[in-house]
Amino acid sequence: MRDATDAGVYGDGDGDGDGDGDGLTVGQVSSRLGVTVRALHHWDEIGLARPSLRTAAGYRLYTAVDLERLHRIVVYRETGLALDRIRTVLDDSAADVPGALRAHRTQITERIDRLQRLGAGLDRMIDAHERGLLLTVEQQAAIFGPRWNPDWPAEARERYGDTAQWLQYAERSASRGPEEWQGVADAVAGFERALGDAMDAGVTPGSPEANQLVERHREVFASYFPLTRQMQVCLGRRYEAEPAFAAHYDGVRPGLAAWFRRIVDASARAHGIDPDTATWR
Template identity: 30%
Template sequence: MKMKVKEVADLVGISVRTLHHYDEIGLLTPAEITEAGYRLYSDDDLEKLQQILFFRELDFPLKKIKNILDSPSFDRNEALQMHRKMLLEKRRRLDQMIETIDKTIQFAKGEIEMTNEEKFAGFDFSQNPYEEEARERWGDEAVDKSKAHIAAMSEDERKAMEQRYDAIYRKIAAIRKGEPDSEEAQAAIKEWYDFLNTNTGNHYSLEAFKCLGQMYVDDERFTKNIDQYGAGLAKFMCDAMAVFADRNKKS
């Protein structure tokens, strides 16, 4: 049964004006508009609205949400898993912030002592790694940059890039039964990290590189393609990329 805009607003707890705005910018267009001008929302519309509000809860701008939802690669179940990871991370940070506030209240009363480090526990202005993963996964900017970078190459340059890509994968596949933190494995993974940052038109931070490796095992499409070079390669690369990112963050 389709719902009118006021019914949806009351159900969700947002304003009618917000729903009208979502319609105006093409973010959420109702399934039907009657001859009298009433917007009617279907169950599919409500599912899409839920996705929008999950992204809003995580402070994604409306333009970015629209790009994500309009992407041909968007997958609802994948998005829900992403939302869950990001909200758990947000809850962890909030819990730590609340603990810092409680300690600060006690400190102000003279009940406890606090170190400078404890006073700022929970503050983290770096990029949320799961948000970065989401933006890398569904954002169009990285894809456009990569396509433009490759399009600007000559035929010989593209062939050389493809050969280099193939050589790196074969090298890593040959050592995939060893330890991902070995010197040999880390040297090969560094080649892969450098290749991505040199040939895709994008810069992968260490955190984004680590998240990319996790996607090799979380997304069966990645796993299937990578494991064509050897069974278990995706998992080995995931582990080696995580080691590489963690080690170089500390150095």
């Protein structure tokens, strides 16, 4: 005979109607197992977990045996097992249940490994957005040389942190280690040497040789983010006007910052851009 507790569980219910005293309603099972009514209806429709009883009004009622099956379904589902695999585990007496669970455990382990790698990648992306360079001060000095100022990445973030270009730069930075940055630094250094040599050789702004150097600058700079011609003009102004940039280029060759701006402006004019009105776009 059922006691008062049983009556509370198996008596009047909610959801698909009141129980008749012989089973749990859909609403009661949903509350007890933390499963949505929609899921219970779906499992019934596909024959995975059908209630054994119906009320006179046709409402579903789940018996204790039904509830035990549902418990097992919930446990297997929480491990990520697909419903068709759960059906096999529950209904196929010849099924290798331990083998199926081991295989699924292997899949879960692999998924965890992938998620951990994804998490580590997200951490690097966050750091790159906040710091710019994911290198120590010592690594920066070794890679970029004695004229490099380790405060420059923070200054760049302060100035450009809310721009699309900083986002692009951070995405590239997140995927680079010291070796990749060394390759970037070597490309930049090679370009600057070529720039100084061209100025020494008397290459004139607007000449094919000068225009090739302007194109090479855009290619090298793309290691940070894509550079439009208008943006390149703005950089040329900054290289000449701002003391830190001017000192860097003039350290390669005296007067190089101003000469570089002249060849960039000449190339821009050849492409229909007025250097005096060019904007960062």
